[in-house]
Amino acid sequence: MTLHWRLMGRDGAARAGVLSTAHGEVETPVFMPVGTAGTVKAMTADAVRATGARMVLGNTYHLMLRPGAERVARLGGLHGMMDWHGPILTDSGGFQVMSLSELRKLTEDGVTFRSHVDGTKHHLTPERSVAIQHLLDADVTMCLDECTPFPATEEQAAVSMRLSMRWAKRCREAFAPREGYGLFGIVQGSTYPALRAESVAALTAIGFEGYAVGGLAVGEGQAAMFDVLDCTCPLLPEASARYLMGVGTPADILGAVARGIDMFDCVIPTRSGRTGRVYTRRGVLNMRNARHADDTGPIDPECGCPACSRHSRGYLHHLIRAEEMLGPMLLTWHNIQYYQDLMRGIRAAILAGRLAAHAAALQAGWGGGTGTTEGHSEEAR
Ligand SMILES: [Zn+2]
Numbered sequence: 001m002t003l004h005w006r007l008m009g010r011d012g013a014a015r016a017g018v019l020s021t022a023h024g025e026v027e028t029p030v031f032m033p034v035g036t037a038g039t040v041k042a043m044t045a046d047a048v049r050a051t052g053a054r055m056v057l058g059n060t061y062h063l064m065l066r067p068g069a070e071r072v073a074r075l076g077g078l079h080g081m082m083d084w085h086g087p088i089l090t091d092s093g094g095f096q097v098m099s100l101s102e103l104r105k106l107t108e109d110g111v112t113f114r115s116h117v118d119g120t121k122h123h124l125t126p127e128r129s130v131a132i133q134h135l136l137d138a139d140v141t142m143c144l145d146e147c148t149p150f151p152a153t154e155e156q157a158a159v160s161m162r163l164s165m166r167w168a169k170r171c172r173e174a175f176a177p178r179e180g181y182g183l184f185g186i187v188q189g190s191t192y193p194a195l196r197a198e199s200v201a202a203l204t205a206i207g208f209e210g211y212a213v214g215g216l217a218v219g220e221g222q223a224a225m226f227d228v229l230d231c232t233c234p235l236l237p238e239a240s241a242r243y244l245m246g247v248g249t250p251a252d253i254l255g256a257v258a259r260g261i262d263m264f265d266c267v268i269p270t271r272s273g274r275t276g277r278v279y280t281r282r283g284v285l286n287m288r289n290a291r292h293a294d295d296t297g298p299i300d301p302e303c304g305c306p307a308c309s310r311h312s313r314g315y316l317h318h319l320i321r322a323e324e325m326l327g328p329m330l331l332t333w334h335n336i337q338y339y340q341d342l343m344r345g346i347r348a349a350i351l352a353g354r355l356a357a358h359a360a361a362l363q364a365g366w367g368g369g370t371g372t373t374e375g376h377s378e379e380a381r
Pocket residue numbers: 299300303304305306307308309333334335337
């Protein structure tokens with residue numbers, strides 16, 4: 001066997017489990033901070049660990065261009081290079097090729113593109129993506145797929161999804177099975193239930209260690225995303241981990257866990273932290289806002305991170321306004337801490353069989369809103 005996920009408890013469709021990898025075990029539901037280019041921006045590896053995070057994500061596209069996959073391997077693999085000795089999941093590079101690179105050309109074989117860094121030409125195929133992720137030493141390798149743009153007609157979504165399914169088979173054949181390492185297939189099909197079902201059937205026929213739901217958080221909105229999960233999750237194998245790629249806000253995560261998702265990644269906590277936006281038990285705050293200038297209280301009195309336990313809102317506001325480096329560092333730490341605390345609370349609630357009550361309490365704290373908009377943000381506290 002390669003990579004294991006085992007169920008520890010359930011509450012409705014929500015699952016609590018443990019993912020066992022070559023670099024240790026991870027309790028699920030799990031949120032993976034995004035370490036785009038071999039670093040969770042503004043955080044040391046020790047700081048990431050101190051939040052309770054046990055698994056991070058790396059980006060194949062960024063690392064293949066700079067410093068290069070072979071060089072990462074010579075520098076000790078992604079674990080050694082980053083000093084992150086826990087599990088790592090890498091994406092396939094496909095999403096960033098589509099969103100960042102120039103002059104891309106998609107064919108049956110793969111995708112040719114020019115680097116957004118230096119304009120050099122590259123060719124990424126399912127086989128090369130798997131080989132790069134092997135060089136990076138990813139515990140979880142993702143299949144190369146085409147993230148179907150949104151909106152797409154049913155015909156466009158079908159053509160795109162079927163290409164991804166053919167690529168998934170090539171990824172499976174290229175992947176070298178090793179104890180503690182696994183390959184995840186990615187369900188596509190946009191917002192069309194029949195296509196999602198066809199994609200699940202194609203992937204489960206090939207067989208993967210885990211299954212991701214892709215092509216979401218691309219502008220379809222939370223209701224459409226939950227509809228896709230409602231029709232997709234019940235079709236996925238019970239015994240494998242399920243990963244919702246690129247999602248999301250605390251409310252998105254809560255709703256997805258309730259529908260049976262186990263794994264998440266998103267740039268929201270890190271990117272927001274760098275721009276002064278913080279997530280709290282009482283909603284979202286913008287630390288740039290002048291109302292914080294003379295505030296001697298913490299961002300969130302219930303949070304144990306250094307930003308909250310040692311510093312005032314007034315100081316953090318000053319750091320962000322003065323563009324001091326420490327501002328983004330502390331606010332990123334806080335946001336990752338908040339997300340890890342959120343996941344621990346959700347997992348405990350699933351194991352105790354009280355997820356619905358816990359979800360209601362979280363939502364009431366966020367201001368009774370969905371947490372996906374910033375409307376209530378400065379009303380917190
Ligand atoms: Zn904090």
